[in-house]
Amino acid sequence: MSKVTAQQRQQQVLFAVMSVYRFLIAERDLPSLLQGICDRLVGQGLNLSAWMVLLDDDHGGIITAETGLGEVFTPVMDNLRQGVLPACGLRALDQQGGAARFCPGTACENCSLPRCRGVGQAITVPIRCRQNLFGFLVIQTPEGGQVTDEELGLVADLAESIGQALHNLLRMEESRVREKELQRIEERFELALHASDAGLWDWNIKTGEMFTSPCRKGFLDYRENGGAPGSAAWEGLIHPDDKARVLQVLNDHLAGKTEEYRIEYRIKKENGAWRWFLDCGRVVERDEQGMPVRMTGTHQDITLQKEQAEILVRVQRQLHDAVERERTFLQTVIDGAADSVMVIDMDYTVLLINATAARIMKIDSSEARGRKCHKLFHGSDVPCTDKRYPCPIQAVQESGNRVTLIHNPLHGNNINNTFEIEVTPLRDGTGRIRGIIEVARDITDRLRIEKELRESQSKLYQLAHHDILTGLPNRLLFRDRMKQAVAKAQRHKSRVAILFLDLDKFKDINDTLGHDVGDQLLVEVARRLQRQCRKSDTVARFGGDEFVFILDEIKDRNGAAVVAEKILKAMSEPVRVGCHTLHITTSIGIALYPDHSEDMDQVMKYADMALYQAKAEGRNNYRFYDPAMRAPSCSERQDAD
Known part of the structure; x- marks a missing residue:
């Protein structure tokens, strides 16, 4: 066979690269994508072999594909399973800016591939898909052939496109998984909305159209003069003192500055009365430029809760001189809550505890007030340091805002369930944090159901194949x-x-x-x-x-x-x-x-x-x-x- 000229090889390389580019656009299966890339880089005798390794730091996994090596690739896989990367892979990952590197063979004395050791020559290039998913591509070129700078540049550009294609493929797969998960929990979510007396809204940001839950149509209906519901009508009903704050919080979330849109504000009802509402939502869809397209959330009348919160604030301000009648009233209010509720000051002293919390912790609520929480809950003379139940007071001190914690067990009280704790700062009239309001919810069943769903998916695959x-x-x-x-x-x-x-x-x-x-x-x-x-x-x-x-x-x-x-x-x-x-x-x-x-x-x-x-x-x-x-x-x- 006649020797391939530099120009002929350049044309072959361009043809193979274009074939890979076309394949990247069409293929949507990850294993097939990786294998197809290697196949096309070796096809028509262009190269001796091609192999690819992707490292998944999030899950500790390794994804590989190879063409032209066969059993020779076995020792490489054995080393990868032990966390040892080949020398050519390490050199590729060390390259700055994703540049491709030529390995002339004599520099591969420590390579784990016997076919490469001292006789082969290869091109190595890093592949970066996302922060915790990266790897490298190794192309073993024919012996004695000249690898030009132009070919290295083409391989570097191709590696960048491969990384982007893998990133897009994984993002699409994650979107499909999220969509299925949303469908599975839709019924439970609707039940939860009914239980919380909240309404669901779905806002098309581009058109301004606002969909609302059929069961809460009157609750969320912003129509003016019989017109269609929409965001413009909603803005016109916001209290003048609240409008600027609401729009600022909303625009910050739309711009991606916050993870969640959450705000309390007043809306004028048909009878002219002002009612307090809590809006919680998130942008669930953005276009290719990152601009928000769709946003969903809940809308809940919290007038009663606001009134109760105002009562709690007044009680906190007058805590040391309040009469027993006021304390009894407040205790009655929180005893009506189904979740565990406690109020603790910044000195770790329990101020209030409802009946649910006392029952869960197996303590007498009347004896709990005035005692240090760490002494009361697990008999310690110092605040909690166990990471299984992080201290709510310390968490609020560090953030200055409301936080969500996970306890297992709850406050170290030998309760073998998992609890989600919402901890809200309790502030005085000057804005200084005087304590915390802690609401704990048992999420053991929810975690168990999520685990069972994951296991059932694995069993279904086994049964099907x-x-x-x-x-x-x-x-x-x-x-x-x-x-x-x-x-x-x-x-x-x-x-x-x-x-x-x-x-x-x-x-x-x-x-x-x-x-x-x-x-x-x-x-x-x-x-x-x-x-x-x-x-x-x-x-x-x-x-x-x-x-x-x-x-x-x-x-x-x-x-x-x-x-x-x-x-x-x-x-x-x-x-x-x-x-x-x-x-x-x-x-x-x-x-x-x-x-x-x-x-x-x-x-x-x-x-x-x-x-x-x-x-x-x-x-x-x-x-x-x-x-x-x-x-x-x-x-x-x-x-x-």
Whole structure:
């Protein structure tokens, strides 16, 4: 073969890069995307190999793809699982600004790839998807070929595009997951809105249209003179003293300066009265320029709560000289709350505690007032330092604002539940923090449900892709593995063997000993078959006593024959099932891709024909497909079984 000129290689590189760019636009599956990139960089003999490694710091995972290395990549994977990166990967990650680097071979003496050590040359480049997801790409170029600065620049630009494509792909997947999660909790959220007497609103920012909950239409209806509800009508009903503050908080959130839009303000009702409302919401959709498109939230009449809060503020201002009647009234109010409520001053002294909190903490509410909270809750003479239940007072001192904490257990009181605590600063007339109001809510059931949802998703995948009895891949997963094996065979110019097998006279065992014994026998057969597999091979169960092998990357039919003989030998060992000792044999039919056909469905059919030929010739043997074979009739199949 003639040597490729620099100009020819430049054209080949440009063609491969453009092919990758087109692939980045079309592909939406992450494993297929990574593998497709490597395939295109090696295709047409452009490079010897290409491999990619992505490191996920958030989940501690590793994602890889390779083309042109095969088993040579195994030691690299072993090192990656131990947290050891190859030297070329480290050099790539050290590059500033995402530049590509040429490795001339003699600089790779410590490389973990035997094919590269001292003889190969490669291009390495970092790939940055997001802050905690990054990696590198290594392209092994033909020996002696010249790698130009222009080629390095193209690879660097390509790596940047790959990182952006991965970032977009992951962002789209996260959006789909979030959408599904929102759909699952929509019903619970609606129930929660009913329980809290709050209304839901959904605001189209571009058009100004405002959707409101049907059950709260009157509660959130901002129509003027019978017109359509919208943001303009809403602004006209805000109290003049509150409008500037409301719009400032809203605009800050729309500009991305705050994580949440939350504000209390007054609105004029139809009868002319001013009512206090609490608005909570978030921008849930932005366009490609980051501009807000859609915002949703809740709208709740808190006039009664404001009145109660004003009572609490007055009580706090006059705490030391208030009469017992006022204290009794306030205690009655908070005792009506279903959640745990406590008021504690900045010296850790319990001022108020409602009946729910006293019941949860197993203390007498009348004896709790005036005592130090850390002494009362867990018998300590000093404030809490255990990270399982961070101190609410210290958290408010550090932030100066309302905070949300998680306690497990609640204040160290040996309560084996998880609590979410909303801690609000209690201020005096000058704005100085005098204490905290703590409201604790048991979220144990919510956390348990979330965990069960995650586990159920994993179980559903297992059930969909594996045989229930043996745990082997089923037809669905087998089809996917078969496509992968064919793709690998096409890349490496190798063969794939399909071995169809079933147990001889298995029906007699079921009929005489029962299906329970037959099922236990199938489980043991599956174990024996798995022991005959390489890591790259697949053995699946199609149903009954039918099993199928995929042997990938074999050189010729001898490799398949060796495996078939090992299977026959493994099946010849007696099987102990309960009180029965069973002597079984198996028959095997073998067909090869692409020798017998380039259509894998046809290869499967040929393997099935060879299986029944093996049974017809006396069972307990194997046969390769031969064009002279014919498909067995239904009666012949029944006789063979």
